[in-house]
Amino acid sequence: KSQTQADHYYNTPRVWYAQKMLNPEIDQDPESRTMPFSRVPSHLISVEDVAMVLSSHYQATDFDPYGQTGTPETRRRYRPIGMNRNQEMHILQIRPNMPKSHAAIH
Numbered sequence: 408k409s410q411t412q413a414d415h416y417y418n419t420p421r422v423w424y425a426q427k428m429l430n431p432e433i434d435q436d437p438e439s440r441t442m443p444f445s446r447v448p449s450h451l452i453s454v455e456d457v458a459m460v461l462s463s464h465y466q467a468t469d470f471d472p473y474g475q476t477g478t479p480e481t482r483r484r485y486r487p488i489g490m491n492r493n494q495e496m497h498i499l500q501i502r503p504n505m506p507k508s509h510a511a512i513h
Contacts, residue, residue: 410440420470420485425460437470437485454498461496462489 415438422444423437429448436442448456464487469477472487489496502510 416484417486420465421488424463424465424468424488428460428463429456454500457498458496460488461498462493463487464489 419439419442420437422442423435423439426433426435426442426446429450429452430446432449433446464473465471465485466474468474469481470485470487471477472482473491474482497513500512502512
């Protein structure tokens with residue numbers, strides 16, 4: 408995991424928010440230099456969970472650029488994963504219990 412200044416704006420807060428969504432019981436700081444890059448989630452991850460992470464913009468936090476809480480500074484502090492100018496996202500799924508012709512979906 409890198410430790411550049413750009414990480415504090417792009418990568419680390421995104422990891423923080425994804426982990427917050429998938430491990431809500433863990434309290435972490437969005438700029439922590441000791442946060443693990445990955446964790447075992449507290450529940451099985453669904454396709455809907457992946458879509459929520461990929462479209463996230465720090466909902467229900469002071470860092471949500473589209474939210475009503477926080478200050479103008481906090482709402483611009485971090486760049487979210489999902490932005491209003493994103494045109495598409497992709498989720499690939501391999502389903503081992505399906506016939507090979509239908510096992511991989513996009």
